[in-house]
Amino acid sequence: xxxxxxxxxxxxxxxTFGKLCIKxxxxxxxxxxxxxxxxDPKFTTKASYPSSSFLSKISVxxxxxxxxxxxxxxxxxxxxxxEKKTEVKPKEVKKEVKKEEKKMDKxxxxxxxxxKKVCAHGPNAKCxxxxxxxxxxxxxxxxxxxxxxxxxxMCPKCMNKEIIKDAKHESFDHFLHEMxxxxxxxxxxxxxxxxxLPPTQVLYKLKPGCKEHAPFPAGLCTKCxxxxxxxxxxxYRHVDYVQFMNPEEIQSFMSYWSNDFAIQHIAxxxxxxxxxxxxxxxxxxxVEAIYEPPQKGEMNGVFELDDKKEALVDAIADDLxxxxxxxxxxxxxxxxxxxxxxxxxxxxxxxxxCVEHPCGANVxxxxxxxxxxxxxxxxxxxxxxxxxxxxxAMVRDGVFGDIxxxxxxxxxxxxxxxxxxxxxxxKTGQVTDVPxxxxxxxxxxxxxxxxxxxxxxxxxxxxxxxxRVPIKKxxxxxxxQKHDKKESKSYLNFHLLVAxxxxxxxxxxxxxxxxxxxxxxxxxxxxxxxxGYLSHQLKVSI
Numbered sequence: 343x344x345x346x347x348x349x350x351x352x353x354x355x356x357x358t359f360g361k362l363c364i365k366x367x368x369x370x371x372x373x374x375x376x377x378x379x380x381x382d383p384k385f386t387t388k389a390s391y392p393s394s395s396f397l398s399k400i401s402v403x404x405x406x407x408x409x410x411x412x413x414x415x416x417x418x419x420x421x422x423x424x425e426k427k428t429e430v431k432p433k434e435v436k437k438e439v440k441k442e443e444k445k446m447d448k449x450x451x452x453x454x455x456x457x458k459k460v461c462a463h464g465p466n467a468k469c470x471x472x473x474x475x476x477x478x479x480x481x482x483x484x485x486x487x488x489x490x491x492x493x494x495x496m497c498p499k500c501m502n503k504e505i506i507k508d509a510k511h512e513s514f515d516h517f518l519h520e521m522x523x524x525x526x527x528x529x530x531x532x533x534x535x536x537x538x539l540p541p542t543q544v545l546y547k548l549k550p551g552c553k554e555h556a557p558f559p560a561g562l563c564t565k566c567x568x569x570x571x572x573x574x575x576x577x578y579r580h581v582d583y584v585q586f587m588n589p590e591e592i593q594s595f596m597s598y599w600s601n602d603f604a605i606q607h608i609a610x611x612x613x614x615x616x617x618x619x620x621x622x623x624x625x626x627x628x629v630e631a632i633y634e635p636p637q638k639g640e641m642n643g644v645f646e647l648d649d650k651k652e653a654l655v656d657a658i659a660d661d662l663x664x665x666x667x668x669x670x671x672x673x674x675x676x677x678x679x680x681x682x683x684x685x686x687x688x689x690x691x692x693x694x695x696c697v698e699h700p701c702g703a704n705v706x707x708x709x710x711x712x713x714x715x716x717x718x719x720x721x722x723x724x725x726x727x728x729x730x731x732x733x734x735a736m737v738r739d740g741v742f743g744d745i746x747x748x749x750x751x752x753x754x755x756x757x758x759x760x761x762x763x764x765x766x767x768x769k770t771g772q773v774t775d776v777p778x779x780x781x782x783x784x785x786x787x788x789x790x791x792x793x794x795x796x797x798x799x800x801x802x803x804x805x806x807x808x809x810r811v812p813i814k815k816x817x818x819x820x821x822x823q824k825h826d827k828k829e830s831k832s833y834l835n836f837h838l839l840v841a842x843x844x845x846x847x848x849x850x851x852x853x854x855x856x857x858x859x860x861x862x863x864x865x866x867x868x869x870x871x872x873x874g875y876l877s878h879q880l881k882v883s884i
Contacts, residue, residue, distance in 0.1 A: 357396070357397050358393060358395060358396055358397065359391040359392065359393060359395045359396075359397060359400060359402070360392075360393025362397065362402070363377055363379065363393075366379070366408070366410060370410065377410065378410070378411040379408045379409070379410060379411075380408070380409040380410075380411060381407075381408070381409070382409065383409050385409060385411055389408055396516065398519070398520070398523065399516075399519060510575075510577075511576075511577065511578055511579045511582070511783070512577055512578050512622075513578060513621070513622060513623035513624070514578045514579070514580055514699075514705065515623055516578070516622075516623065517577060517578040518538075518540065518701055521538045522538050524538065525538045540699070540701060540703035540705070540731070541576075541730070541731035541732050541735060542696075542703050542704055542705055542706075542731045542734060542735055543703050543704075544569065544732075544735055545568065545735075545739065546568045546569070546571060546735055546736050546739040546741050546763050547568055547739040547740065547741075547760070547761070547763075548566060548567065548568060548759075548760060548761045549565070549566040549567075550566075552565060552566035554566075558759060558761070559759070562761075567761055568739075568761055568762070568763040569763060570763055570764045570765070570766060571732065571736060571741070571763050571764070571765045571766065572766045573732070573765065573766065573767050573768070573776070573780045574732075574780060575730075575780050576730040576731065576732065576783050579728065579783045579785065580625060580705055580706065580707045580728070581615075581625050581626070581627050581707050581709055581728065581785055582618050582620075582621045582624040582625055582626065582785065582786065583618050583620070583621070583624065583625075583626045583627070583785065583786045583787065583788070584626075584627045584629065584668070584709050584711065584726045584785055584786070584787040584788075585626055585627070585628050585629065585787070585788060585789065585790065586629050586787070586788070586789040587613070587628050587629060587630050587789070587790065587796070587797045588629075588630060588631070588797055588799055588802060589789045590802035591629070591630075591631055591632045591802060592629075592632065592670075592724075592789070594632075594802070594806060595607070595609055595632050595634070595670065595713075595806075596713060596722055598806070598809065599672050599713065599722075600720065600722060603672075603674055603715060603720070604641050604674075605639040605640070605641075606639045606640065606641070606642070606643055606644050606671070606672045606673060606674075607634065607637065607639050607644060607671070607672050608634075608635070608637060608644045608646070608669060608670065608671045608672075609632045609633060609634040609635070609669065609670050610632070610633050610635065610666055610668075610669050610670075611627075611629045611631075611632055611666065611667050611668040611669060611670060611709070611711070612629070612630060612631040612632070612633060612659045612662075612664045612665065612666055612667065612836070613627060613628045613629040613630045613631070613664055613665070613667045614627075614628055614630070614663065614664060614665065614667065615627055615628070615667065615707060616628060625707065627667045627668060627707065627709050628667075629667060629668070630662075630664055630797065630798055630799050630836070631659070631664065631799060631836035631837075632670065633655055633807070633836070633840070634806055634807065634808050634809065635647070635649045635652070635808060636648065636649050636808045637808070641674075642675075643683070644671065651807075651840065651843060654840075654843045654848070655840055657848070657852075658836070658839050658840060658843075658851070658855065659836075661851075661852055661855040661856065661859075662798055662799070662834075662836070662839075662855060662859065663798065663859070664798065666695060666708070667707070667708065667709060668708055668709035668710060668711060669691060669708075669710060669711070670710075670711040670712075670713060671684070671687075671710075671711075671712060671713065672712075672713040672714070673712065673713070673714055674714070674715055675714075675748075676714075676715075677748075678748060678749060678778075679725070679782065680712070680727065680778060680782055681748040681749070682745050682747060682748050682749065682750060682751055682778060683745055683748065684710075684712070685729055685733065685751075685778050685781055685782070686737060686742075686745060686751075688710045688727075688728065688729045689729050689733050689734045689736075689737035689738070690737060691708055691710075692706035692708045692728065692729060692734050693706065693734055693737070693738050694708075695707075695708040705731070706728075706731075706734065708728070709726060709727075709728055709785060710726070710727050710728060710729075711724055711725070711726055711787070712724065712725040712726075712727065724787060725784075726784070726785035726786065726787040727782055727783060727784050727785055728783045728785065729781050729782060729783065730780070730781050730782075730783055732781070733781035740754060741753065741754060741762060741763060741765075742754055742776070743755065747775070749777070749778065750775045750776055750777050750778060751775070751776040751778070752774065752775055752776070753765060753774045753775075753776065767780075798834065798859070799834050799835065799836055800831055800834040800835070801825065801832070801834060801835040801838070802835065802837075803821070803824070803835070804817065804821055804835050804837040804838040804841065805817050805837065806837055807837060807840050807841065813841050815875070815876065817841070818838070818841060818842075818845075818876065819876055821835075821838060827864070827869065827872070828863075828864055828869070829864070830854075830857045830858040830861060830862060830863065830864050831858060831861065832858075833854055833855070833858045833864070834858050834859075839851065839855065842854075842872070844875070845871055845872055845874075845875030845876075846868060846871050846872065847871070850865065850867055850868045850871055851868075853865045853867075853868065854868040
């Protein structure tokens, strides 16, 4: 016996499959946990998708039909008059009662909520502690999640519901998918146009070698001329969260700067990228080490000097399974969030450290950390950001001229045989001085309270390189008075390894790091070279 009923659900294009199920359950006044959706009226093909899947991604468009089946529905069918009544024996009644009691016990066990403060996630997530609890019960339960950052930081766990609900950025993959939908049926799937071209692939300069006409300025067409740059805030970001896995690294950098705020500093961040479970298709940049290159700091900036060890430092990071994921700079300028010089530097670094995305475009996940003074008492704070892909492409193609104003970019005057694109800024229209506010993409940041053995580097008590006081042989001796030289994990100190590029050959250092990562015995040749260096008997030139 089956009761049929038709209904219409209206929803936005950005809704998820989970929200659709909840709406259907509300209309039918059913428990969402018992709701089952099918694609056909015979209930043979079940509509099973992840709750977080966007309807547009699973091809659920306007007019899509679903057939609802309620697992717990029990509709009594009236018995026919000719059916004979059967007598129920007392023993059979007891058996049925026991069966029902067992079923009720199992249901109660599944619905039992974990104690408060056990779960460290938000109301829409699940873990091993609450795996048997339904989604509705999870939402009703009051959790007190533990945040993994120091005071002053912010992450998705401690953001209030309004901030999470009004999140400004989507994932890059979802952005590309929505762009492609605009061009559906307009051109072949493997073709691209200005509507679906990733922003980093847009060329803001004259395309050479156009075969449609004579070379510019004798000829010009829409295929080779640069497009108009319509400035808009970037709706997506390539990195959502920056995590300082080892707070000792950032504390050392900030303490050194706080000794004299008049001297500014920069450093490069080494770490890796991973998925961020707090965001839909989120990406997290995990910082393990901070390397300070040779530099000359002044009140208003820093001049980088030639770094003879740059290749060796990158090789050490590669052996540690790390890479450059960003940079950090200090400033005492209280007027602007980011100046034009800083935005220009960010765009150039992001372009330098681009990676190839599966869509074929070169994108950057190179983050920027700004260290600044936030109070008259000398308290400091951090800001995490990137510049938009549009800004990165415009700086790459030389759209802007020399920096004369710290709050805006000025369009460059084109030379002979060049074309500079027009720039449209909101309701203002075409501009020659371009404000910076549309170029900045904000990120969240923080540090873990408990690393739980996830960090690669273990020690941080070795002097930093390229500071006022140079590193000496006595610093290495002092380090191994505190740590066992024959213990491989003693070498999981980034700054010690940079110093060991002097006594050890590249091959010996590589084998030493491999042994430390895999927790194997220290190679004997590394011990021999190190002992010889410390006893003045052996010198190795790199």
